[in-house]
Structure formats: structure tokens, C-alpha cells
Amino acid sequence: MRSISVQEITKNIKEMCIEANYVLSEDVKSAIYQNQETESNQIGKQILSQLKENMDIAKNESIPICQDTGMAVIFMKIGQDVHFEGGNLEDAINEGIRQGYEEGYLRKSVVKDPVERVNTKDNTPGVIHYEIVSGDQVEITVSPKGFGSENMSRVCMLKPADGIEGIKDAILETVKLAGPNACPPVVVGVGIGGTFEKCALLAKKALTRELGSHNPIPYVSELEEEMLEKINNIGIGPAGLGGNTTALGINIETYPTHIAGLPVAINMCCHVNRHKNRII
Numbered sequence: 001m002r003s004i005s006v007q008e009i010t011k012n013i014k015e016m017c018i019e020a021n022y023v024l025s026e027d028v029k030s031a032i033y034q035n036q037e038t039e040s041n042q043i044g045k046q047i048l049s050q051l052k053e054n055m056d057i058a059k060n061e062s063i064p065i066c067q068d069t070g071m072a073v074i075f076m077k078i079g080q081d082v083h084f085e086g087g088n089l090e091d092a093i094n095e096g097i098r099q100g101y102e103e104g105y106l107r108k109s110v111v112k113d114p115v116e117r118v119n120t121k122d123n124t125p126g127v128i129h130y131e132i133v134s135g136d137q138v139e140i141t142v143s144p145k146g147f148g149s150e151n152m153s154r155v156c157m158l159k160p161a162d163g164i165e166g167i168k169d170a171i172l173e174t175v176k177l178a179g180p181n182a183c184p185p186v187v188v189g190v191g192i193g194g195t196f197e198k199c200a201l202l203a204k205k206a207l208t209r210e211l212g213s214h215n216p217i218p219y220v221s222e223l224e225e226e227m228l229e230k231i232n233n234i235g236i237g238p239a240g241l242g243g244n245t246t247a248l249g250i251n252i253e254t255y256p257t258h259i260a261g262l263p264v265a266i267n268m269c270c271h272v273n274r275h276k277n278r279i280i
Helices: 006-022 025-036 041-063 091-102 160-182 196-206 218-232
Strands: 002-005 070-077 082-085 129-131 138-145 155-158 184-193 247-257 260-268 278-279
Touching: 002 006, 006 082, 006 091, 006 138, 006 278, 025 041, 025 247, 070 091, 155 160, 155 184, 155 196, 160 184, 160 218, 160 260, 184 196, 184 218, 196 247, 218 247
Parallel strands: 002 082, 070 129, 184 247
Antiparallel strands: 070 138, 138 278, 155 260, 184 260
């Protein structure tokens, strides 16, 4: 059994919240650079160049890449041989979020109640997902999620008879409906299978997977490649002003499901696809 102080969790999450909002991960940065070279639309090419400049300014001056610094989504993979000491784990996670958003001068965007809309003033609570795994380590993924793109996401409860063509149609329709509202070029996370809530979680986790990687299941990997090409042929382009860079990538995750269902979730993310990962 390995003991970990919850203060260590707070410290790491604070740092990761700040870093994720200041410095875009290398996979997303590389995708923007690559697409700037291949973008056929001159306005789109110019916008991608401005995105590159914005990234550099944010990193060099330690300011947020985007004014929407997101709602903090935290994925915790906890080894079953870990014992936390010094306080409550969930309180420690939220304290890390609070410190990160205050010390990093990040916009506080969370309201205490979805109807009454009173701001919590420290961007807590976060949305926290726990997974118990083997071992004595803790893997933390921090993914601040902006809501321009989040609002354009969908869950589609398809029929099994809709099959893979129904899945393709759902993805394309969601991207088309999003249009410029999701701040393209976008990253598309897709979850297929499970239940209503499971497919949405799969889609959210898919956004944290490195761009350019592929699902190990052959048909899913082929679907990722096919859908990226189809999305980029829609013509929405950077900032919705036309071009062949509507999406930087599409990541798809699957899970077993019921014989009567085919749940599909499409989680849209803008080009500021923020995610930081650490293992303690």
C-alpha cells in the first residue's frame, strides 16, 4: 500500500489547470502547424497563422490561450494500492482547481445552480471522473472545456439497424450543425456504445487522446480516417470562413452495448483542445 497526501493532488491539479490554459499541447500545436501548410483557402491559411501567433503569445507572456478558460474536467485513474491521507480527495481536487484559477488569473465561469446562475467565483466544482485500476500510482488528466464547442455537442440514441452508416451521418450532421459556432478548426471526440451516459463519457475521454494516434480496433481506425476526410470536405474551414481545415482530428472510442441500442455521442471541441496529463 502506498500513501499519497491529498495536498500533493491539490498542488499538481493547480499547476495543470494553469499550464493547460497557457500552453497548448504539442499534438494540437503540431496539427495546427501542419494544416496551415496544406490549407487551400487563403483566408483560412491566414486564420491558422493567427492561431499560431496567439499560441506563442499565450505561452511567452503566460496568459490564457482563450478567454473561455473552461469548466475543469478531471479524470483520475487511481491505483487500488493507493491510500490517500490528509483529507478528502474530492475536496483536494476542487481546491487545486480553485488555486489554479485564482493564481493563474483564469476566468471563473462556473455557476452554482444551472437555473439561478450565481457564479461560484472560483471555477469550482469541477467535473470529476474516477477510475480504479491496478497498481500504486495515480494518473491525472486535466481538461478545461470551453462551452462554445461544448454547446454544439450531441448524444444520438441510434437503432442497431442504423449501423455504421448511421454513425457516420450522426457525426457529419453534428459538425454541420455546429458550423462556425464551435470555433473551428475543431477536434471531434466520438463515443460509441455503452449507455446514454457512457457514450458521452467516452466522447469526452476521446478528446484527451493524442491527435494523430488511432484507435487500435481496425474498423474504428478506418472510421477515424474516413470521417476526418469527410469533415474537412464540408468546407466550413477555419473560423467558419471556408477551407479544407474544418477539423484537426477525430478520435473515436467504443464500448460494449445492449442488443437493442446503438448510443453515439459527439463531443465537439474548438482548436484550443486543452489537456494535460501527469502520473504521481
